Amino acid sequence: MGIDEWTFDSFSGSGAGTVVAVVGERADEALTAIERMPGVEALAIGDLDPAVGAGRVRASAAPWVVHDADLLAHVAASWIELFDERATLGALEAEVDDALDRFATGRAIMPDYYIVIDPDRTATRWRHGWCGALGRHAPRRIVPASATSGAGSAAGGDPGQALRRALRSLPASRPWPDPDAWLPDLPFAIPDRVGLRD
Template identity: 55%
Template sequence: MAHNADTAPRSTVVALVGADSDELLTGLADVPALVALSLREAEPAVAAHLVASVSMPYVVHDADPLEHVASAWVELYEERATLGSLEAEVGALLSLFASGEAVMPDYYVVAGPEAIEGTWRHWWLGALAHHAPSRVLPVEASGTALRARLRSLPASRPWPEPEAWLPRVHFDIPDRVGLRDQPGAA
């Protein structure tokens, strides 16, 4: 991802996705050393700029840079879109990452995973988590649970560079992702 010292986020960046993110973000307003931003409607470049401008140790927001890739992946496996649609979204996102107009969060916190239905659950907890398991964290959709999760973010290897895995994300098949190279996997 093309960030220089001036444009790279200085904070630990957490994307809050899933159930009740608006209410959960609002509930973080009084947490010290943390800025909660509602950026879901912002253009990726605007969201990236705002995230990079934060000087607090943590920034939690609801703008998912992978949103269009995720939608295309889900639609592909629900047979509502083509592989070409997914490839186009991946290409567009990789261009945004390369230009510094999108920022991959350090962590994804998935609120209320039990309420996420079907293929979307496979995206969050399978296809995405497969690439950095300790960076996609399910949490109950409550302020108390979210605060506890944010206090105990695990140290782990960072995300691989998006250009190393996003072009192959179509091989992360629902109900199969993460099973290859596992003993006893079919």
């Protein structure tokens, strides 16, 4: 189902082609490296208001829209802080409610895929958030992309090449369930254990 096949598998409701969020510590570097990839619009929208970013995604006519916005980052941060005993359950619930409202009103778009650059080099709780708490709801829609092998930047490997490889081999998968069916249960997903018995 990868990018070489030019298929349209968008469950984001965006009106755009397939929407991919690139996350991880080297996501910006990976996104910059694919700016001239044919058929792909690379959008640096991670620092924008989610509604503005959603508008940019919807406006794209490209078959593939790849961006650096993790629309669940505030939810994930509150989830991590809850289990690190730095935040309350109420703070996490407020972030969940805000995210659900953004999705319901179209001010945010759930990507079709998350590509996690160098998950093994990512902080453990964030890796558990992307690959476990989020990934258990549509496991084939979370794609790890290792840039740590081969030649590349001093940080180890080439995140742009890792992203290109991941885009070319995206698996077909059932769509994400509606976020309001699973996001409110996030407080019950325990880091280090999430996804082990699901």
